[in-house]
Amino acid sequence: MSLFQCPATACNQGVANEHFPTRDALTDICYLPYSGGNGDQDWNLVLNYANNEVGFVRGQWLDGTHTSQTCGGAGAPVTSGVPTLSLFQCPATFCNQGVANQHLPTRDALTDICYLPYSGGNGDQDWNLVLNYANNEVGFVRGQWLEGTHTNQTC
Numbered sequence: 001m002s003l004f005q006c007p008a009t010a011c012n013q014g015v016a017n018e019h020f021p022t023r024d025a026l027t028d029i030c031y032l033p034y035s036g037g038n039g040d041q042d043w044n045l046v047l048n049y050a051n052n053e054v055g056f057v058r059g060q061w062l063d064g065t066h067t068s069q070t071c072g073g074a075g076a077p078v079t080s081g082v083p084t085l086s087l088f089q090c091p092a093t094f095c096n097q098g099v100a101n102q103h104l105p106t107r108d109a110l111t112d113i114c115y116l117p118y119s120g121g122n123g124d125q126d127w128n129l130v131l132n133y134a135n136n137e138v139g140f141v142r143g144q145w146l147e148g149t150h151t152n153q154t155c
Contacts, residue, residue, distance in 0.1 A: 003055025
């Protein structure tokens with residue numbers, strides 16, 4: 001299954017193994033509603049626990065109960081002092097990369113959805129999952145680069 005860094009098939013692409021008997025464990029974080037009103041066409045933001053890749057997938061491709069949390073209501077608003085903030089599709093700098101414009105005065109609106117704790121215990125080194133509302137790109141960024149109140153929700 002393809003996991004796209006934005007709700008479109010033209011975006012950076014990650015993967016989730018959906019082949020039996022070793023399916024990857026996915027969690028459905030939130031969704032962006034489809035304007036046509038058919039829930040199967042919503043773009044669901046999922047995290048693949050097998051490789052920590054995050055991305056959007058159409059609801060029709062997910063089994064089980066879908067989240068009722070819209071991405072518009074998830075997380076805490078944040079900004080960054082980094083003018084062109086990199087958003088990585090997994091919590092590592094070698095993963096697919098998206099961007100968020102943080103140039104003043106026209107910063108992209110960002111929300112800090114959840115975080116993956118850093119094993120060393122320093123919260124500034126946590127990998128925070130951020131959604132950029134300007135282009136709907138999603139990705140991980142180190143907590144030290146975010147300004148404002150971080151979410152306390154772990155991924």
